[in-house]
Amino acid sequence: MTLTLDRQPSARQAQERRVFSFSPGPAVLPLPVLREVQRDLLALPGAGGSVLEISHRSPAFDAILAEAEANLRELLAVPADYRVFFLQGGASLQFSMVPINLLRGQGLPATYILTGTWGGKAAMEARREGRVHVVWDDADGAYARVPSAAELDLPEASSYVHYTSNETIQGVQFRRPPEVGDSPLVCDASSEFLSRPVDVGKFGLLYACAQKNAGPAGLTVVVVSDEVLERCGDDLHSMLSYRRHAEKGSRLNTPNVFGVYVFLLMTRWLRDEVGGLEAASARAKAKTGLIYDALDADGGEFYVPHAEVASRSRMNVTFRLRTSELEPAFVAAAAERDLVALKGHRSVGGFRASLYNAMPMEGAERLRDFMLDFRATH
Amino acid sequence: MTLTLDRQPSARQAQERRVFSFSPGPAVLPLPVLREVQRDLLALPGAGGSVLEISHRSPAFDAILAEAEANLRELLAVPADYRVFFLQGGASLQFSMVPINLLRGQGLPATYILTGTWGGKAAMEARREGRVHVVWDDADGAYARVPSAAELDLPEASSYVHYTSNETIQGVQFRRPPEVGDSPLVCDASSEFLSRPVDVGKFGLLYACAQKNAGPAGLTVVVVSDEVLERCGDDLHSMLSYRRHAEKGSRLNTPNVFGVYVFLLMTRWLRDEVGGLEAASARAKAKTGLIYDALDADGGEFYVPHAEVASRSRMNVTFRLRTSELEPAFVAAAAERDLVALKGHRSVGGFRASLYNAMPMEGAERLRDFMLDFRATH
Numbered sequence: 001m002t003l004t005l006d007r008q009p010s011a012r013q014a015q016e017r018r019v020f021s022f023s024p025g026p027a028v029l030p031l032p033v034l035r036e037v038q039r040d041l042l043a044l045p046g047a048g049g050s051v052l053e054i055s056h057r058s059p060a061f062d063a064i065l066a067e068a069e070a071n072l073r074e075l076l077a078v079p080a081d082y083r084v085f086f087l088q089g090g091a092s093l094q095f096s097m098v099p100i101n102l103l104r105g106q107g108l109p110a111t112y113i114l115t116g117t118w119g120g121k122a123a124m125e126a127r128r129e130g131r132v133h134v135v136w137d138d139a140d141g142a143y144a145r146v147p148s149a150a151e152l153d154l155p156e157a158s159s160y161v162h163y164t165s166n167e168t169i170q171g172v173q174f175r176r177p178p179e180v181g182d183s184p185l186v187c188d189a190s191s192e193f194l195s196r197p198v199d200v201g202k203f204g205l206l207y208a209c210a211q212k213n214a215g216p217a218g219l220t221v222v223v224v225s226d227e228v229l230e231r232c233g234d235d236l237h238s239m240l241s242y243r244r245h246a247e248k249g250s251r252l253n254t255p256n257v258f259g260v261y262v263f264l265l266m267t268r269w270l271r272d273e274v275g276g277l278e279a280a281s282a283r284a285k286a287k288t289g290l291i292y293d294a295l296d297a298d299g300g301e302f303y304v305p306h307a308e309v310a311s312r313s314r315m316n317v318t319f320r321l322r323t324s325e326l327e328p329a330f331v332a333a334a335a336e337r338d339l340v341a342l343k344g345h346r347s348v349g350g351f352r353a354s355l356y357n358a359m360p361m362e363g364a365e366r367l368r369d370f371m372l373d374f375r376a377t378h
Numbered sequence: 379m380t381l382t383l384d385r386q387p388s389a390r391q392a393q394e395r396r397v398f399s400f401s402p403g404p405a406v407l408p409l410p411v412l413r414e415v416q417r418d419l420l421a422l423p424g425a426g427g428s429v430l431e432i433s434h435r436s437p438a439f440d441a442i443l444a445e446a447e448a449n450l451r452e453l454l455a456v457p458a459d460y461r462v463f464f465l466q467g468g469a470s471l472q473f474s475m476v477p478i479n480l481l482r483g484q485g486l487p488a489t490y491i492l493t494g495t496w497g498g499k500a501a502m503e504a505r506r507e508g509r510v511h512v513v514w515d516d517a518d519g520a521y522a523r524v525p526s527a528a529e530l531d532l533p534e535a536s537s538y539v540h541y542t543s544n545e546t547i548q549g550v551q552f553r554r555p556p557e558v559g560d561s562p563l564v565c566d567a568s569s570e571f572l573s574r575p576v577d578v579g580k581f582g583l584l585y586a587c588a589q590k591n592a593g594p595a596g597l598t599v600v601v602v603s604d605e606v607l608e609r610c611g612d613d614l615h616s617m618l619s620y621r622r623h624a625e626k627g628s629r630l631n632t633p634n635v636f637g638v639y640v641f642l643l644m645t646r647w648l649r650d651e652v653g654g655l656e657a658a659s660a661r662a663k664a665k666t667g668l669i670y671d672a673l674d675a676d677g678g679e680f681y682v683p684h685a686e687v688a689s690r691s692r693m694n695v696t697f698r699l700r701t702s703e704l705e706p707a708f709v710a711a712a713a714e715r716d717l718v719a720l721k722g723h724r725s726v727g728g729f730r731a732s733l734y735n736a737m738p739m740e741g742a743e744r745l746r747d748f749m750l751d752f753r754a755t756h
Contacts, residue, residue, distance in 0.1 A: 019426035023433045026635055034420050034428050041416035042409070048397035048718060050412050052594045052640065055401045055719060088466035088596060089617060092631035096615035125615055211632060216430045218466060218596045218634030237474035237503055239467060253470035254589060256596030257404055258636065262430065340426060341433060 020363040022353040023341035024168050024316060025191065025212040030358045032273065033265045051261045056254045064261050065250060071267035075277055078200050078223060085222040085242075086250040086260050091190045094207040094220065095122040098186055099129035101232040101242050102205075103159050109133040111158040113178065115311075116143040116167025117347060122188060126162070133158065142348070143170040145311040149179060158183040160204060160228075166192035168212075169345040171318030171352060172311040177202050184228050191315050193221065194270060195357055196281035204228035205242075210259065212315070213357040215266050219259030270357065280357055284314040287355045287364035291317045294368050302375045306348060320350025326378055327351075337370050339363075398741040400731040401719035402546050402694060403569065403590040408736045410651065411643045429639045434632045442639050443628060449645035453655055456578050456601060463600040463620075464628040464638050469568045472585040472598065473500040476564055477507035479610040479620050480583075481537050487511040489536040491556065493689075494521040494545025495725060500566060504540070511536065520726070521548040523689040527557060536561040538582060538606075544570035546590075547723040549696030549730060550689040555580050562606050569693050571599065572648060573735055574659035582606040588637060590693070591735040593644050597637030648735065658735055662692040665733045665742035669695045672746050680753045684726060698728025704756055705729075715748050717741075 021028050044051045047060035054060045069084045078084065087093070103110045109131035112123040115138060126132045135154055136147045154161065161180040166173040168191040177185060177198070184204025193208030200206065205228050210219040222242070229246055238244045238252060245252050250260075274280050292312060295305045306318035321327055327350065334342055344352040355364055399406050422429045425438035432438045447462045456462065465471070481488045487509035490501040493516060504510045513532055514525045532539065539558040544551040546569040555563060555576070562582025571586030578584065583602040589595040600620070607624055616622045616630060623630050628638075652658050670690060673683045684696035699705055705728065712720055722730040733742055 017426060018421050018428075021427055021431060021433075023431070023436075026431060026433055026632065028431050029428060031420070034430065037430070038416055038419035041419060042412050043396050048395060048716075049399055050396075050407060052412065052415070053399060053401070053404060053406050055399075055404055056595065058401075058719075088468070088634075089471070090466070090631045093467070093617045096617055100615070128613070128615060209632065216636050217434065217632045218637055235506070237478070237506060239471045239474055253468045254404065254587065254595045256466075256634065256637075258594050259596055259634075338426075341436075 017338070019338040019340050020359075020366060021341045022339065022355065022359070022363075022367070024345075024352060024354045025209070025356075026217045027212050027354060027356045028358045029216070029262075029266070030269050030273070033262065033269050036265055037262060052258055054257065056251055056257050061257055061260075064257075064264050068260050068264040068267060071264065071271060072221070075194060075267060075270060076198065076200055076223070081226045082200060083224050083226065083229065083246050085224075085245045086255050086263070087220045087222055087245065088218060088256055090209045090217075090220055091118070091188055091207060092121070094188070094222065095125040096128075097240050097242070098122070098160070098162065098205065098207075099126035100236060100240050102184070102186070102228070103130040104233050106130060106159040108157055108159045109155070111135055111155060111161040111183070113147065113152065113161065113163040114138070115146045115164060115172055115174075116170040117345070118167060118169070118188060118190070119162070119164040122162060122164070130159070142306070143167060143172060144306055145308040146172050146174050152178055154180055154183075156181070160184040160186045162186045162188070164188045166190075166313050166315050168316050168354070169348055169352070170306060171313040171316040172307045173313040173315065175310075184225075184231070194267075194277065194280065195284050195315060197277040210263055212354070215263040216259055218256045219263055221263075274357070281314070283361070284355065284357075287359060287361060288312070288314045288317055290364045290368040291353055291355075291371070294371050295319055298375065302378075303371065304350075306350065315354060315356060317353045317355065318344060318348060318350065320344070324349075329378070330374060333374055334370055337366065339367055339370055395716070397716040397718050398737075398744060399719045400717065400733065400737070400741075400745070402723075402730060402732045403587070403734075404595045405590050405732060405734045406736045407594070407640075407644070408647050408651070411640065411647050414643055415640060430636055432635065434629060434635050439635055439638075442635075442642050446638050446642040446645060449642065449649060450599070453572060453645060453648060454576065454578055454601070459604045460578060461602050461604065461607065461624050463602070463623045464633050464641070465598045465600055465623065466596060466634055468587045468595075468598055469496070469566055469585060470499070472566070472600065473503040474506075475618050475620065476500070476538070476540065476583065476585075477504035478614060478618050480562070480564070480606070481508040482611050484508060484537040486535055486537045487533070489513055489533060489539040489561070491525065491530065491539065491541040492516070493524045493542060493550055493552075494548040495723070496545060496547070496566060496568070497540070497542040500540055500542070508537070520684070521545060521550060522684060523686040524550055524552050530556055532558055532561075534559070538562040538564045540564045540566070542566045544568075544691050544693050546694050546732070547726055547730070548684060549691040549694040550685045551691040551693065562603075562609070572645075572655065572658065573662050573693060575655040588641055590732070593641040594637055596634045597641055599641075652735070659692070661739070662733065662735075665737060665739060666690070666692045666695055668742045668746040669731055669733075669749070672749050673697055676753065680756075681749065682728075684728065693732060693734060695731045695733065696722060696726060696728065698722070702727075707756070708752055711752055712748055715744065717745055717748055
């Protein structure tokens, strides 16, 4: 693929095709959001230049940052004693920042619940900072389910308890946060962030990269309680310290200005067009429901779902073919219908359809129809 | 400022004004680059969707990343035994990553040359990882100049020697890298990156945020020699480890896809429109020359330059008014002529005109004319 620098912008874009991408992230964004970004790309109203050019200290960005945070607080009903930061480095940097701030130098171990690949990566980084106690690791079961409350034998006290609310690769999701007693609950919500309401008050710290349900790659959102902030270590590297970020409110250094701007447009779209997170959740259930219903109707004869029913993700539907030799044909036939990025992660194999906030119902319907047709013809 | 979500994109943008922004960063971008971003925002040719939606593992992004790196290597003549990473977190995260990788656990101290605010911040983070030896700190002289070679009393051996090639806030710039013997030279090139040729072979590691001369905020470029990579500590937090990034070539986790894309367009523009870094350097000299000439012609009667002549930055021109009471009037009158973001950093006061790669000559001429007029009428 070659991109050409064209100094005479033409109407070429009208001819460019948009397909249905089931990419696990970065992922599809709503067309109205993309159109607004496009419209104002040369000059943001009132800012005197492009959003790509404005200072992070400008009144224009003051307004963007304030509204982005306000909208997030409204959508998620974030309590007043929680802080919100827009950072960089993805969830992966949070895998390290969480233990650097909350495990280093603490007497108590951190407890990790591992229900998939990403939780495992988070625990690996935590071990660099102190003792890590793993209370659940279903690797032997290929991470096909999340534990029940009865299965979680939590220690009486931990520096914190970490879990991954939706495992993107395996397609398993907690229905509700685990009950962890008095220890702060830390959640990697990356691949379900803003797809449904959550009771933020149950968390000590919640983090998510934006590029699945909430914006472009390069932006990370952290929501942290004042209580947990006080537990954080001090005298840490500035960029790795939640306390330093708290002092500077997302502007300890230059943030991803464009990322925050697109996130703002996403929150408006979620509120005004989708109707909030209850509605987003209903949409997610309806969209993934079409695919799960097709899998269930098949009964495992042709398609084999990965996740157990009670743990199925409303974001990432994972399955394989009973006859794995047919998988290349499945990919090719799907692409012919403009259904792309369906290949599963190499660690799980098969297929993964990610149906985030911006995936229209039409995309889910087309995928379902294709799956039924493919089964009928093979 | 309120942004409205408009689902019927209109021709409004044509009416939006673009002013001349002398912001120290994020800063102005070339109009042809912005136009191309705008044109392809809904669907990148051949990618099936927006650059904001494509996977960082997609063929489209493979091509973007490969060409961005190739163009950078061509523009800067990066030797084959150097690696290039596109990271997140700005120069500020590099202030920590450099000593975490190259000072922690080493026997030798790190040497820092402080010629302004940013070098001081870098040294502060380094002290968390080991001994820091400051060989030059002209804070008493308000950082108005860089040291001569004779003034730098460097220790025989250091873990590395760090300096800031252009101090954005004070407007002082090294003409050439300091000679540091066998110790690896580490350079924060943030505010002069890609504004002139540099002999990359003289550096062990060179880093820069993109939002001044090379792209939008949220992208950091690191160029590091294989030799220095080998000196880096191991067993570090993955996201903070240059070795881990080297293994994964900018994709240890999801990079700022959009930032790399705009960086790619910037490198094309620099090569094809500007004519390479020698030409960029000549442009920078011509643009800042207009302003410095105006300051020199004044002879300190009305305008007082901050930086000493031999250390003047070709990026950020710093000055104040002899009569500081006139400064608000200067800002207001400049804004009336669409010349904005001229206020100096609070630590230096007065004014700062940043004239990065994308500032057209017309902007410099308009500023010069305004300065002459303002002097004549006050």
